[in-house]
Amino acid sequence: MSTRTLWYAVNKELVKKQVPVPTLDAGEVLVKVKAIAFNPTDYKHLDFGIAQNSGLGCDFSGDIAEVGSGVSLVKVGDSVSGMISGGNDERPERGSFTDFVKVHETQVFKFNSLKIDGSKEIPAGAPTTYEQAASLGACLATTAFAYESYNRWDTSKKNSQSGYALIYGGVSSLGFMAGQVAKYLGFNVIAVASSKHKDLLKLVGITHVVDYHDEDWVEQARKIGGDDIVYAYDTISFADTLSLVCKAVSTTKPVKINVSLPGTPEPENLGKNITIDAPLTYLMSDPYKIFGPRRIEGEPHFMKDAPTNIAHANKLLAEGVITALPVTVVGEGIDAIPAGINAIRKGVSGEKVVITL
Ligand SMILES: NC(=O)c1ccc[n+]([C@@H]2O[C@H](COP(=O)([O-])OP(=O)(O)OC[C@H]3O[C@@H](n4cnc5c(N)ncnc54)[C@H](OP(=O)(O)O)[C@@H]3O)[C@@H](O)[C@H]2O)c1
Numbered sequence: 001m002s003t004r005t006l007w008y009a010v011n012k013e014l015v016k017k018q019v020p021v022p023t024l025d026a027g028e029v030l031v032k033v034k035a036i037a038f039n040p041t042d043y044k045h046l047d048f049g050i051a052q053n054s055g056l057g058c059d060f061s062g063d064i065a066e067v068g069s070g071v072s073l074v075k076v077g078d079s080v081s082g083m084i085s086g087g088n089d090e091r092p093e094r095g096s097f098t099d100f101v102k103v104h105e106t107q108v109f110k111f112n113s114l115k116i117d118g119s120k121e122i123p124a125g126a127p128t129t130y131e132q133a134a135s136l137g138a139c140l141a142t143t144a145f146a147y148e149s150y151n152r153w154d155t156s157k158k159n160s161q162s163g164y165a166l167i168y169g170g171v172s173s174l175g176f177m178a179g180q181v182a183k184y185l186g187f188n189v190i191a192v193a194s195s196k197h198k199d200l201l202k203l204v205g206i207t208h209v210v211d212y213h214d215e216d217w218v219e220q221a222r223k224i225g226g227d228d229i230v231y232a233y234d235t236i237s238f239a240d241t242l243s244l245v246c247k248a249v250s251t252t253k254p255v256k257i258n259v260s261l262p263g264t265p266e267p268e269n270l271g272k273n274i275t276i277d278a279p280l281t282y283l284m285s286d287p288y289k290i291f292g293p294r295r296i297e298g299e300p301h302f303m304k305d306a307p308t309n310i311a312h313a314n315k316l317l318a319e320g321v322i323t324a325l326p327v328t329v330v331g332e333g334i335d336a337i338p339a340g341i342n343a344i345r346k347g348v349s350g351e352k353v354v355i356t357l
Contacts, residue, residue: 002020002021003018003019003020003021004018004019004020004021004098004099004100005017005018005019005098005099005334006018006019006055006093006095006097006098007055007056007057007095007097007098007334007337008051008053008054008055008056008092008095009045009046009049009051009052009053009054009056009087010052010053011049011052011053012046012047012048012049014046014056014337014338014341016334016335016337019055019093020093021100022093022100022102024066024067024068024069024102025068026068026069026070027068027069027070027071027104027105027106028067028068028071028102028103028104028105029064029066029067029068029071029074029080029102029103029104029105029108030064030065030066030067030100030101030102031060031062031063031064031065031080031100031101031102031103031108032062032063032064032065032099032100033060033061033062033096033098033099033100033101033357034061034062034063034114034116034130034134034356034357035060035061035062035116035129035130035131035133035134035354035355035356035357036057036059036060036096036097036134036337036340036354036355036357037059037060037061037134037135037136037137037138037327037352037353037354038057038059038340038341038343038344038352038353038354038355039058039059039137039138039139039173039344040344041058041087041138042056042057042058042086042087042097042340042341042344043341043344043345045086045087046087046341047345048292049292050087050290050291050292051086051087051088051089052089053089053092054086054087054088054089054091054092054093054094054095055086055087055092055093055094055095055097055098056086056087056095056096056097057084057086057087057095057096057097057098057337058083058084058085058086058087058095058096058137058138059081059082059083059096059134059135059136059137059138060081060082060084060096060101060134060137061079061080061081061082061114061130061131061133061134061137062079062080062081062101062130062357063077063078063079063080064076064077064078064080065100067105071105072105073105073106073110074105074108074110078110079110079111079112079113079114079130079133080108080109080110080111080133081108081109081111081127081130081133081134081136081137082103082107082108082109082137082141082310083096083107083137083138083141083281084096084101084103084107084285085281085282085284085285085286085289088282088286088289088290089290090290091286096137097334097337098334099334099357106306106307106310106311107284107285107306107307107310108310109133109136109137109140109310109313109314109317110314110317110318111127111128111133111317114127114128114129114130114133115128115129115130116129116130116131116356117129117130117131117132117327118356119329120328120329121326121327121328121329122326122327122329123326124200124203124323124324124325124326125323125324126320126322126323126324127317127322127323127324129327130356131327131329131354131356132324132327133324134352134354135173135324135325135327135352135354136177136322136324138173138174138281139173139174139176139177140177140313140322141281141284141309141310141313142174142177142260142279142281143155143174143177143178143181143313144181144309144310144312144313145279145281145283145284145302145305145306145309146178146233146258146277146279147178147181147182147185148305148308148309148312149279149284149299149301149302149305149306149309150258150277150279151231151256151258151277153185154312155181155184155185155309155312155313155316156311156312156315156316157185158184158185158186159185159186160185160186161182161185161186161187161231162186162187163187163188163228163229163230163231163250163253164187164188164189164190164224164225164226164228164229164230164231165179165182165187165188165189165190165229165230165231165232165233166189166190166192166221166225166229166231166232166233166245166248166249167179167182167189167190167191167192167232167233167235168192168212168232168233168234168235168236168241168244168245169192169193169233169234169235169236169241169260170191170192170193170197170201170206170209171191171193171194171197171200171201171325171349171350172235172236173325173352174233174235174260175191175193175233175235176200176204176323176325176350177322178233178235178258179191179201179204179206180204180206180321180322180323181316181321181322182231182233183204183205183206184316184321187231188208188225189206189208190208190209190210190221190224190225190229191206191208191209191210192209192210192211192212192217192221193209193210193211193212193350194211194212194213194349194350195209195211195213196350197209197350200325200326200350203323204323208224208225210224212241217244217248218244218247218248221248222248225248227250227251227252227253228250228253229248229249229250229255230249230250230253230254230255230256231249231255231256231257232245232248232249232255232256232257232258233257233258233259233260234257234258234259234260234264235260236260237259237260237261237264237278238264239264239265239267242257242259242264242265242266242267242276243267245257246266246267246270246271246274249271249274250273251271251273252273253273254273254275255271255273255274255275256275256277257274257275257276257277258276258277258278258279259276259277259278260278261278262278262280262291262294262296263278263294264278280296280298282296283296283298283299283302283303284302284303284305284306284309285303285306286298286303287303324352325350325351325352326350326351326352327351327352327353327354328343328348328351328352328353328354329354329355329356330343330353330354330355331355331356332355332356332357333355333357334357336355337355339355340353340354340355
């Protein structure tokens with residue numbers, strides 16, 4: 001086992017390469033990948049040329065095949081999943097679209113044991129399969145990062161928050177995680193999502209659902225939350241979605257809003273009580289992230305906090321707090337990567353796209 005397959009983005013083309021199986025530094029583990037999940041960021045890195053010559057992909061699940069020196073949190077044979085920040089031209093051999101991933105032991109989500117489900121459609125549920133575990137990578141890591149490193153909430157502390165949290169894009173992969181963790185933290189959660197997703201949201205105890213197709217969704221949300229919507233996550237992050245989210249939140253209390261895309265224009269005349277941040281998960285593992293001409297700097301505490309953020313997410317997983325979205329399996333084998341990219345590029349609705357290896 002000296003080489004592995006890794007799918008690269010090279011000048012907006014997906015290219016399959018054979019590269020060396022990575023050697024491990026202290027604290028790192030090698031994961032034999034069993035499933036890979038796809039995120040919008042993957043096709044954006046490819047199609048928009050954000051990654052010009054680097055391995056793509058963030059989400060994976062699998063079994064630990066080898067451990068580096070000093071590893072103490074996991075052992076060979078353990079089932080894990082996680083997010084690595086693929087599409088980085090300065091670290092071209094990092095992407096998760098591969099059969100062996102190298103990752104730091106503090107960056108993985110841990111599971112008692114996982115199995116391959118093997119079905120094409122896996123319903124929402126507690127993550128017990130490689131397919132479901134892979135689907136948690138970026139969305140759970142981003143939630144942990146946003147809540148801990150930006151909002152400064154300790155996500156291991158149940159019922160430590162109060163008031164209403166509005167999750168715009170309630171069943172986007174990010175919104176589904178953000179809503180569940182907000183609920184655990186004690187917020188009353190209002191999900192803004194298509195009405196067809198009501199049952200899915202009910203499964204995780206979110207019963208306040210407002211349909212973003214309704215012209216008066218802001219009024220509906222305020223009718224539920226009154227002037228007590230003190231947190232919002234706009235997981236869609238268009239100028240118009242953020243503008244409406246800002247109208248839904250409290251006008252008198254301090255409000256935090258997270259957006260999923262850095263650079264989302266803030267509305268004019270933003271209430272002085274509102275703070276908007278754009279947590280970017282890549283900054284958990286890198287001091288900065290390059291997006292074409294833009295360089296987004298992290299704060300020094302982001303990488304330092306990362307092990308705690310992931311440890312707290314692991315506590316939630318161990319307590320059974322986290323339900324995975326329905327999974328659609330679009331292919332099997334490492335040659336199915338293009339099928340996964342095509343599926344996520346087309347867009348999803350309350351599901352994660354995954355392939356199995
Ligand atoms: N900053 C970060 O670190 C970070 C991390 C993860 C993701 N992201 C970004 O966050 C965004 C969401 O990612 P994701 O993986 O969570 O998305 P996703 O799962 O692909 O989102 C799909 C969902 O978005 C909903 N949606 C689409 N347009 C909408 C609109 N205008 N209003 C309300 N809902 C809408 C769809 O609703 P229907 O079901 O009704 O069609 C669908 O349920 C992406 O832009 C991604 O790149 C950023």
